[in-house]
Amino acid sequence: MIAATICFHARWQVLHQKMTALHLLHRAQTAAQNKDSQTRTSTTGNQGSSSLGAGSASGSKGSKLSLIERSSGSSSGSGSKGSKVSAAAAAAIAADDCAVGNPHVHEHTEYWGDVVAPGSQPSGRGRGLETDSAEGCCRSCKSTKGCNIWVWCQDPQICGRQCWLKRVGGAREVVSHGQGPAVPWTSGHLEKDYMRDPATLPPPDPTIDTLVLVTMYGRVRIKLRPDWHGPSVDFARRLAQLPELCTNKCEFYRAEPGFLLQGSLHAFIPPNSKTQEGPGFMQKGDIGWAGGGPGPDFFIYLGEQPAAHFGRSHTVWGQIADEDSMKLVQKMVMLPATAPKPGDMHMLDKNIEIRTDR
Known part of the structure; x- marks a missing residue:
């Protein structure tokens, strides 16, 4: 029963519930905002129409257009006005991922993705990320590790200045x-922090022992x-x-004094996928x-x-x-941590960032 308290699935259930709540919050806001906006746009015609030349919101809501499909028509609506832009200016815009006019920036468009940083929070949890411009939101994404999608609210009366950072x-x-x-919403994507194919990387260095x-x-x-387990060590060596x-x-x-310190090695490569019974009962350290899973969540056992009680299941x-x-490790496991209710896992009040080295 104690082993269940370190269950990988339990941790991800907590995270999944948080991310699901953020997704649902964002989706509910969008639905309400669309309803309000439809009333207003009915009197303004095509004013503020998408740079992609999109039709009505009712006909395109929930569309699943890939980046490649969207980019093919992203600049067709500018007409003769676009011809006045000099080649140098066009090159400068293309070179700046966050510049208005960059083909990766689209007005009246909402991109989907896993939330990295929310633009709003549930009631009572403070404010989310806000920026004064789409460019500011884009640059926040650019400087945030793991972010390659950004979504910014261009109508402060509807959704403030929310900036949602996401990733795919x-x-x-x-x-x-x-x-x-x-x-x-105005959305954009950045060519960074995508998953990488291990086949394109150098092989794990067998001389790395730490x-x-x-x-x-x-x-x-x-x-x-x-x-003890070669595939897991290969993954660690790559990091x-x-x-x-x-x-x-x-x-x-997660911190449980006298029991464990738990974390994650979530990477831009797939985690180890194989499991194997341990060499014996786990010892301190x-x-x-x-x-009992393959990672990337791990724990340091601290029992005396x-x-x-684990058997050889890990x-x-x-x-x-x-x-x-x-x-x-003993210092970090004593840092402030909170359990929502008795018997729950104690999650650190402030997570501790990990960088890897050899």
Whole structure:
């Protein structure tokens, strides 16, 4: 029963519920905004129509247009006016991902994606991200690791100045959730932070025997154990070789003093996909994938006694390498953490960012 408390699925259920709530909140806002906007746009004709030449919102809402399909007609509506733009100016616009007129920026369009940073919060949880312009929203996305989709509200009377930062796995996953004059959003995408094919990367370096987790509190050194599970160590070695593969979800997020410190190594490459019974009962300082799964969520076991209650159900792939690293882990596990109710997992009040090194 104790093992269930570190269940990977439980953690992701919590995160999924949060992300689902944000998606539903954004969707409900959009539905209400579309209803209000349709009344207003009925008196303004085609004023403010999409740069894609979209028709009515009712005919395009929920459309699933890929980036490639959309881009083919994104500049056709400018007519002779566009011919006045000099080649140099056009080149400057094309070179700036966030410039108005860039083919990756579309007015009256809402792109979908996984939420990286919300533009609004549920009541009582403060304000979400807001910017004064679409360009400002775009540049926030550009500077935020893991963001490659941004959605900005261009009508402050309807949705303030909300800026939603999102991400998709690849260019072909850029789709429109809503499009047309009644849609109050401007959206864009950036060619960054897509999932990467491991086949295009250097192979894991077999000489790497340590994965270092760099935090604001110090460095945690993990001795890799390929003799316990080779595929997991290969994944860890890639993160040590190429630190940029770690997303903004590489972090510690759960702290249970005397039991475990849990985190995630969510990366721009697929996680390890194989599991294997551990070499024995986990000992203090051993590191394995959470919930008996293949990762990328992991935990550092901190119990004083061997984890007989786990059996050998976890894939174990490393151990804390030295005393200084263990002292740092013990420090971090004591940081403020909150459980919603008795018996629930204690989630850190402020997650601890992880960068990887070798």
